[in-house]
Amino acid sequence: MIVQCKVKSIEPLASHTYKVLLQPQDKVDFKAGQYLMVVMGLKDKRPFSIANAPSQANGILELHIGAAEHNAYAGEVIESMRTALSDDTSIDIDAPHGDAWVKESERPLLLIAGGTGFSYVRSILDECLAQSWQQAIHFYWGAKDKEQLYLMDELTALAEKYTNVTFVPVLELADDDWQGKTGNVLQAVNHDFESLADYDIYLAGRFEMAGAARTQFVENKQALVERMFADAYAFI
Structure with missing residues (x-):
């Protein structure tokens, strides 16, 4: 469904990462x-996870849009939204999309995010808490450095x-003051779960992260393919 939207605000969350x-x-x-898709052109729709809970x-x-200098794909979207905000005009979105939404279950949950993939699992976490789900929820968030863990x-x-x-934050690059886990977020999960x-x-x-997780967790940790959910699995 194509819907017109006003851009209410654009705020920095971290270096080159914005909350819209x-x-x-x-x-x-x-x-x-x-997720929704921002309509940039007739055949140009760009997907972004919805970060808040329904x-x-x-x-x-x-x-939450990560728009580093080398990422024109997201950067152009931010610029379009800035223009709409300053000119008080609208942007078009196509929503909703995706089959990797949270399924009602009594099984414990493992939520894993890399970078701004955080927005996808944050929506799930907030909805589970709003609905008073009682099972264990493990939230792993991997980032390059501490600044990128913008809501730690x-x-x-x-x-x-x-x-x-x-909640388990994982940094690829950590300074001497960091007390948490370091390395790859999938390695942290593999280490912590029998x-x-x-x-x-x-x-x-x-x-590539989603593909590696599916391979590692199914082969080494007895995960069930049918109980693993990611938008990436519709494409890989």
Whole structure:
């Protein structure tokens, strides 16, 4: 469904990472873990995960867009949104999309994000908490450096508030003050879990990350392919 949106705000979350709030002209019904596509042209639609939970959206769609200097694909979207914001014009989105939304289940959840893939699993986490899900929820967020863990303090506070939530940040490049895990986020999961047979697994990151996770977790950790969810699996 094509919907016109006003750009409510654009705020920096980290270096070259932005939080964008959109106000759709018509209500967009979506499920936690789905994405929208920003319409840049007749045959040019660019996907971004919806970062907020459906039950808490209040008619607003939140995006986290990583637009590093080398990433023209996302950078052009940010520039288009900045223009719409300053000129008080609209952008078009196509929404909702994606089959990797959170499935009602009593199985424990493993949420894994690489970089701004965080927005996908954040929507799922917030929806599970809003719906008072009681099973264990493990949230792993991998990033290049601490600055890219732009909501780490907020996630740490959530894990302190909810006894069923465990938050594990993982840095590829860590300074001497870092007390958490280092290296690759998939390596951290492999180290921490003897078996993933009982888990529903939701992950977002680069296609190669999603593919590696499926291979490693199924072959080494007894994960069930049918209980692993990622938008990437529709393409790889």
